[in-house]
Amino acid sequence: MKILVLIGNVPDTTTKIKFNADNTAIDASGVQWIINPWDELALTRAIELKEAHGAAIEKIVVANVGRSETEATLRKALAVGADEAIRIDADPLDALYVATQLAAVAADYDLILAGIENADYNGTAVGGMLAELLNRKSVSAVSGIDLEGDLLKISREIDGGAQQLSMSLPLLAVVQKGIAKEPRIPAMRGIMMARKKPLNVIAAADAEALTAFEYFELPPAKAACKMVEEDQAASLIRILHEEAKVL
Amino acid sequence: MSVLVYLENWDGKLKKLSYELASYGAQLAEKLQLPVKAVSLGKVDEATLKTLGKYGIPEVLSDTNEAYNTLDNSAIAKALFAAAQQTNASIVVMANNNLGKAVSPRLAVKMKAGLVSAVQGLPISTEPFVVKKMVFTGKAFAHINIKSAHKILTLAVNTFGLVEKNLDTTLTAFDAGLAASDFGTTVVSSNKVTGKVLLQDAEIVVSGGRGMKAADNWGLLEELADILGAATACSRPVSDEGWRPHAEHVGQTGKIIAPNLYFAFGISGAIQHLGGVSSSKVIVAVNKDPEAPIFQAADYGIVGDVFKVLPQFIEAVKELKA
Ligand SMILES: Cc1cc2nc3c(=O)[nH]c(=O)nc-3n(C[C@H](O)[C@H](O)[C@H](O)COP(=O)(O)OP(=O)(O)OC[C@H]3O[C@@H](n4cnc5c(N)ncnc54)[C@H](O)[C@@H]3O)c2cc1C
Ligand SMILES: Nc1ncnc2c1ncn2[C@@H]1O[C@H](COP(=O)(O)O)[C@@H](O)[C@H]1O
Numbered sequence: 141m142k143i144l145v146l147i148g149n150v151p152d153t154t155t156k157i158k159f160n161a162d163n164t165a166i167d168a169s170g171v172q173w174i175i176n177p178w179d180e181l182a183l184t185r186a187i188e189l190k191e192a193h194g195a196a197i198e199k200i201v202v203a204n205v206g207r208s209e210t211e212a213t214l215r216k217a218l219a220v221g222a223d224e225a226i227r228i229d230a231d232p233l234d235a236l237y238v239a240t241q242l243a244a245v246a247a248d249y250d251l252i253l254a255g256i257e258n259a260d261y262n263g264t265a266v267g268g269m270l271a272e273l274l275n276r277k278s279v280s281a282v283s284g285i286d287l288e289g290d291l292l293k294i295s296r297e298i299d300g301g302a303q304q305l306s307m308s309l310p311l312l313a314v315v316q317k318g319i320a321k322e323p324r325i326p327a328m329r330g331i332m333m334a335r336k337k338p339l340n341v342i343a344a345a346d347a348e349a350l351t352a353f354e355y356f357e358l359p360p361a362k363a364a365c366k367m368v369e370e371d372q373a374a375s376l377i378r379i380l381h382e383e384a385k386v387l
Numbered sequence: 388m389s390v391l392v393y394l395e396n397w398d399g400k401l402k403k404l405s406y407e408l409a410s411y412g413a414q415l416a417e418k419l420q421l422p423v424k425a426v427s428l429g430k431v432d433e434a435t436l437k438t439l440g441k442y443g444i445p446e447v448l449s450d451t452n453e454a455y456n457t458l459d460n461s462a463i464a465k466a467l468f469a470a471a472q473q474t475n476a477s478i479v480v481m482a483n484n485n486l487g488k489a490v491s492p493r494l495a496v497k498m499k500a501g502l503v504s505a506v507q508g509l510p511i512s513t514e515p516f517v518v519k520k521m522v523f524t525g526k527a528f529a530h531i532n533i534k535s536a537h538k539i540l541t542l543a544v545n546t547f548g549l550v551e552k553n554l555d556t557t558l559t560a561f562d563a564g565l566a567a568s569d570f571g572t573t574v575v576s577s578n579k580v581t582g583k584v585l586l587q588d589a590e591i592v593v594s595g596g597r598g599m600k601a602a603d604n605w606g607l608l609e610e611l612a613d614i615l616g617a618a619t620a621c622s623r624p625v626s627d628e629g630w631r632p633h634a635e636h637v638g639q640t641g642k643i644i645a646p647n648l649y650f651a652f653g654i655s656g657a658i659q660h661l662g663g664v665s666s667s668k669v670i671v672a673v674n675k676d677p678e679a680p681i682f683q684a685a686d687y688g689i690v691g692d693v694f695k696v697l698p699q700f701i702e703a704v705k706e707l708k709a
Binding site: 359 | 395458459461483484485486488489490491492493495496499500502503517520521522523525527529531532533534535571572573574575576578579580615626627633634639640641647648662665669682683684687688690692695696704706707
């Protein structure tokens, strides 16, 4: 079986977000780019499965829709343990546009792993759209995945609980927290090997974006925190009741 | 053209979330001068569906096929597509919860609709159609223009209140025309959380970080949550340590929540944590370090020991409720 892991390229989670002068785009100066945290966990789990099930998993491929700047992120995915990378050379305009690009390369893979959301625009859409474009089953909010013969044992979170599923391939799983414990960090050997692994660049397909960012704004500044003494803690409960009216 | 609201049910029941969505759909339709309808998939009794009139829904299409209970993403998307066609819907509205996140992208492809998830409030403008949402996990907001004729919005949970209209609701039997083979999800087992307030629904959340020191100390947080009717949450290291279940982890890589009141006990307030909670209306922080970044995000704070403050809070809430 072949696994495809979708890789979003996002600002490091500690980045202080700034915008350009007319607030129409992020100011990328000084931003460190990383693998989207959920995609990093998805990749980690794919590698764990390959280690555990050996021959059943032929290869793990990672794919990104982005310009050449994202190659450092894809190289990192190769260093962590992916076998090959694909970069579709296009600006990721919106979720449908990205999913349409990915659909052109994804059909061959038995298992596709997407993250629940990209830590940039939090679209929560690419995985599900890709599944629909490929006309294949999808499971979302996946917090555990294992192979059991030809079937996949999946845990997913539902609104108000959790479920265990048994699913056949082909499948697209949209994964979240819990899928792997800690992301793998590339080792020196992995970084050396990554340089020799294939990173194929593919031209973009014709596709349309249906949404566009018009304007960005930062949240309004918070008023100063009102402090209460430790031994007066009970009075804070009264303040929450009488002043803030949230109790 | 019309606005269609997808109303989920939980074992045949509706939650406050459904009424919020109904209110939102009705307000949106009024703004656009379009009719509004709702669709319900799965077995919900008629009296329950009729309560939606109170929040401005004059007609509900109801398909009572029990197979929807398997929450099969592609089957639900297919059924919603059929409902959208039948009602000539130009805009579909649903919740930004696990199911809404799973189904809305599939429906967007079918409808050739522009999708924006976790929308906050009514559109900023309708011509062009621009909505606001949180981006960079709480660090900023974006205004997004949906250019397509068809649109799908998922509404950020707990951001839109209830608006009463007191209409009568007509129920229309609806058959999305799905066959057994459309349902491809095999559920082996389910464990539903019962008798506890769910994090996503909660108006008050009591959360603990590494400053709580050990799993055993959560009894105090649970007691406070219990008497407040609140849900419990935690920071990432707490769930990584296994002190609390993953489902309670809030922040950049956990859940994003927006309760009316968020209590942070022994949480430093790392930027990744704040991403998940900064939309809370009021944040209360208790931390022994006066320099902890959580005080920058909090509305009320106590520099002190959680183990001294928690018992005082519990007593004071008991008094208040008495
Ligand atoms: C990619 C990435 C994603 C991340 N995503 C998330 C996320 O989604 N959610 C998240 O929470 N974190 C996330 N983190 C981790 C985040 O950076 C912090 O490490 C984490 O939030 C810290 O958790 P904490 O506040 O519980 O622990 P600490 O930072 O260890 O803070 C404990 C606090 O408790 C206080 N304290 C100790 N004892 C007491 C006492 N007796 N009384 C009162 N106060 C006390 C201390 O002063 C301290 O401020 C992420 C990190 C990365 C790199
Ligand atoms: N430009 C991209 N290239 C490849 N995969 C992507 C891209 N953007 C998003 N994804 C995948 O889709 C998931 C959800 O992203 P989004 O819908 O943008 O929130 C991410 O976790 C990635 O797995």
